[in-house]
Amino acid sequence: MISSRARVVEIEEVAERCFYLLLEEKTLAAKSCPGQFIHMRITDNFFPFLRRPFSIAGTFPEKGLLWIIFRLSGAGTKILSRIRRGEEIECLGPLGNGFNLRKSTGLAVLLGGGAGIAPLLFLAKTLQESQKQVALYYGASRAAELIPVQQFLPRGVEVNLATEDGSCGFKGLVTDLLESRLQKELLPGEIFACGPRKMMQSLAIICRSKKIPAQFSLEERMACGIGACQGCAVEIKAGEKRTVFKRVCRDGPVFDSCEVVW
Amino acid sequence: MISSRARVVEIEEVAERCFYLLLEEKTLAAKSCPGQFIHMRITDNFFPFLRRPFSIAGTFPEKGLLWIIFRLSGAGTKILSRIRRGEEIECLGPLGNGFNLRKSTGLAVLLGGGAGIAPLLFLAKTLQESQKQVALYYGASRAAELIPVQQFLPRGVEVNLATEDGSCGFKGLVTDLLESRLQKELLPGEIFACGPRKMMQSLAIICRSKKIPAQFSLEERMACGIGACQGCAVEIKAGEKRTVFKRVCRDGPVFDSCEVVW
Amino acid sequence: MTNLKVKLGPLELKTPFMAASGTFGFGEEYASLVDLQDFGAVVVKGLTLKPRRGNPPPRIVETPAGMLNAIGLQNPGLEVFLSRELPRLQKSKVKVIVNIAGETEEEYVTLARELSQAGDGLAALELNVSCPNVKKGGILFGTSPSVLASLVEKVRPVCSLPLIVKLTPNVTDITETARAAESSGADILSLVNTFRGMVIDIASKRPFLGNKTGGLSGPAIRPLAVRMVYDVYASVKIPLIGMGGICTLEDSLQFFMAGASAVAVGSAIFSDPLTIPRLTAELRSYLEKEGFRSPEEIVGTAHTSGNGEEL
Amino acid sequence: MTNLKVKLGPLELKTPFMAASGTFGFGEEYASLVDLQDFGAVVVKGLTLKPRRGNPPPRIVETPAGMLNAIGLQNPGLEVFLSRELPRLQKSKVKVIVNIAGETEEEYVTLARELSQAGDGLAALELNVSCPNVKKGGILFGTSPSVLASLVEKVRPVCSLPLIVKLTPNVTDITETARAAESSGADILSLVNTFRGMVIDIASKRPFLGNKTGGLSGPAIRPLAVRMVYDVYASVKIPLIGMGGICTLEDSLQFFMAGASAVAVGSAIFSDPLTIPRLTAELRSYLEKEGFRSPEEIVGTAHTSGNGEEL
């Protein structure tokens, strides 16, 4: 983990209220793995007061570049969306444990909702590069909010889109799309998911009933981002009846779906 | 007084940490008088929390334009210095009572220190236009901090510069420069001044001893800017021994030098 | 159209938004910028029996997400208020609430008696027992439950108007002063007044404000104020007026859900004089969208879980 | 070079800057980012006798210029601290202050006794009688002067380390608890802990935090904390550690001038882990520029006017 000032190389609105931000920071670019995140200090003047966590969506280690995808959400992302090329921004990272890729065999199904797509783009690329078969399921509420994922993915990744209003791809929730496929031909070796809590909850039920191993990247409010404050607790099973609070930032953000207490 | 969104037409750093900001707002441009100010809302998100007051440095009523000169001072002016052309900013104004020009006869001497030059530029232009004779005394700590006043003044205004380090014009305080001239040839009909508290205090003593009438534009921390909160109090003489608190924003910002309790 | 009327015991307001005392003067200055008709009420600047000079400057300093003020209750006194300010206010049709402060119980009683007789231009009295910026009276009446109860008991009989007691947040347990005010006759509680704070001027190494300390207001105190409204709602039966850092609709909804039947906007008005009309319009659309017929339906909802259970 | 050493009664620190309890864990996580050698001391996360699970999430929410936290003292308990955390901390050469919290007087006494015997790795104990986020103990010990005095009297005899009492700001008059702690044996007072606050989640109409309320920290509370340090400095003779929203050198100077002999940086560390080294360097140049030989020369200066008079 390092603390460093990254230079803004490019910023672009790639979908409604969704921004692509390309940063230059050699160490981060070299060391980051899919599922890890950076903790960004939006301004130097303690407003907003806390940093903001964003998943690393991809790296170009040879060029010393990395990128994130962020959605306009509140005051912090609004300020971030106005940053200009050449400006610098303080980043802590890479943080957290990424997805565990060792045990993955067979088809890897990646399920992303909204901005949750970000870490999966990095994951898809990494899995592809190690010759794994990858199918991506990606949902948003409307077509305009879908970021153009093909643009960010290597060839050969199967992409399945869903929108709640049917303006693009499957009409309905992306979990419904996935579930219907699972009824038929789809046989994932493992599922990797990131998205809104509700999506993750439905997916957890599906995975449990179909006995598909799954890794979830979780979100929780963070203060330190590095494990010191115990702020980002999630309840995790620790044996039959016992649970403990683990830190999303340090023990996660990726957890086994069956560990999480929803 | 109106509350309105003014459009940024131009912003330029005209001296070290000093900015020229040209705004389009018809009513403000038409109604403002020298010595009045606008209360600007730096951002829409209540950060910084309070508005910032700035003297109107000039108007182009026919074009619906007005301008201010501001110095980088803290968080608010820092954000303001990054505003871009075309953006809008909420302004309350014109506020306060400007300089009283009716009684002025003879040579008008204008004394400005630092950003206090702003209202005097507007005043100089107005006095000139009504055929008054004007001499401007303007001081800063170093040459780099002097804004190029000639650029903003009509022809015929005599300009006298002072810098504390002598890097431009008279070496020393602008009040010292003025005092030395008053010892000799200079015979002002009235003095108009705006600047740091210390400058105003020395000037008040000079004016009292020489019996020169003077009008001072004062600064005080403001909340409402329109007279409602009593926040911007200054102590003003009210008879022989009594004093009262008056509001800089509504009863001022211009006061007779002999009224003010320093 | 959704009706925004709210009833706080004896006090009916056409909207739940009022201007907080001290931030709106006597309504005159802002009248050219905003239509007072849009206001539930205007609480005028703290009034004292005799004119008050106020504190030495500086009286104001900005702080992170807030400000300190130490005005020291500068005001023209009861007589000038009755002869000059009140007639003007009575012409505008807004409900006027008078915030009163005294150095002694007697002063409060005299103010309450005289204002009760001042005709029908007044909607209510608000006892300011929480001003942190004056040496005598003010906050001293507001920090001890028994001193507060004694004051309210004396004022109550001479006050024919709805009686609001404005609580100070500078206490260990605000529910104690709240209950003291309730049981001694208050019709409504308003909370919170400002928190006592200080800024030191590094250059002079002295407290920045002329009065040394001042009262903190603005968004900085909002979480503290919301918590106090939540606690007091669970402790008393009389209605509450919530305030402290309200800038946006979301802010005011927090206060309603915590238990306030109406809210006051204070220092946000300095930044945006149109805050109250804006909130009024936004509340109307919020309620319509969410299917509520009245703001009263969301008052105190944070105390019950999704299925209506007490928490 | 200016010496930054400060002496707080029995506690000597090489700089007046420490990491505040709960914001720096047990020092492990930040150790790779900052050199702990630069710190006057590190106050570790609140420690209890038995391990504590902590509060249900969410535990954190950002607020204007601040944040609420409701961690609920999650920590591994005394045994694990002694066997795992302390040996590691003892290797780094930083002064370690242990912040302790109990549900009963006995728990405090046991903690103080065991930690006093833990060897020379500890610089001081800080009694946390001000945690707003636990149901039993914590803040309850800190709000009543007599309850606090009784606790400190029991801990004092078994505590061979310098004893710091950390005051809660959630009181009517902090000088009362300060005096109670002083007269019952505290060597040093630290202030302030967090202010109890609440954020309501508009969408669910429920308090946002799992614990409903949380403690407010950050720049928002700074003016309140400075005022309290100023008041307490005038009321007690023992040295003070000031904290609450310190981000910049100017912020820390306010605390020194108000009367703090040392300061702690808390939640600002989350935003900028390098805050303490930065402040250390900046304080050094400030003192040199202003011609002071030690930070102690500016402590409490806001209480005297320019000509040295008491105000």
Ligand SMILES: Cc1cc2nc3c(=O)[nH]c(=O)nc-3n(C[C@H](O)[C@H](O)[C@H](O)COP(=O)(O)OP(=O)(O)OC[C@H]3O[C@@H](n4cnc5c(N)ncnc54)[C@H](O)[C@@H]3O)c2cc1C
């Ligand atoms: C490990 C992790 C990875 C993330 N990756 C991405 C990503 O790749 N792209 C993306 O668009 N968003 C991502 N998020 C969510 C992102 O952090 C928030 O959208 C962002 O912090 C909102 O900031 P704001 O100031 O715009 O919103 P505000 O709502 O104003 O923020 C207020 C506070 O809430 C926190 N907050 C708000 N939403 C979230 C959230 N969903 N999760 C955690 N904290 C939140 C903020 O950090 C801040 O402290 C991630 C969150 C986590 C925990």
Ligand SMILES: Cc1cc2nc3c(=O)[nH]c(=O)nc-3n(C[C@H](O)[C@H](O)[C@H](O)COP(=O)(O)OP(=O)(O)OC[C@H]3O[C@@H](n4cnc5c(N)ncnc54)[C@H](O)[C@@H]3O)c2cc1C
């Ligand atoms: C009537 C009037 C006219 C002014 N005209 C000009 C002008 O033409 N050009 C110019 O550069 N400056 C002018 N000033 C000063 C200007 O308002 C401040 O420099 C500015 O508010 C600083 O804001 P900040 O956020 O950068 O500084 P900060 O120091 O961060 O501001 C903190 C708070 O202090 C207030 N403040 C700081 N300095 C002053 C000051 N000198 N006077 C009043 N309030 C202050 C701010 O408004 C804010 O509330 C004027 C002030 C007044 C009262």
Ligand SMILES: Cc1cc2nc3c(=O)[nH]c(=O)nc-3n(C[C@H](O)[C@H](O)[C@H](O)COP(=O)(O)O)c2cc1C
């Ligand atoms: C400048 C100023 C003056 C105030 N004067 C009074 C007053 O005279 N009487 C009173 O009860 N409260 C007074 N208050 C407190 C406000 O009415 C309100 O309780 C407080 O500011 C919190 O609300 P806010 O955060 O929305 O400003 C004053 C507040 C400010 C900022």
Ligand SMILES: Cc1cc2nc3c(=O)[nH]c(=O)nc-3n(C[C@H](O)[C@H](O)[C@H](O)COP(=O)(O)O)c2cc1C
């Ligand atoms: C996440 C968090 C955890 C905290 N935990 C403790 C604690 O365990 N014990 C304690 O005495 N204070 C605790 N505090 C309070 C801080 O030590 C400090 O008193 C307070 O945050 C004010 O300082 P600040 O504004 O610089 O953060 C905690 C604060 C935060 C933000």
Ligand code: FES
């Ligand atoms: S955010 Fe501090 S432990 Fe995770």
Ligand code: FES
């Ligand atoms: S700033 Fe409110 S009266 Fe002048």
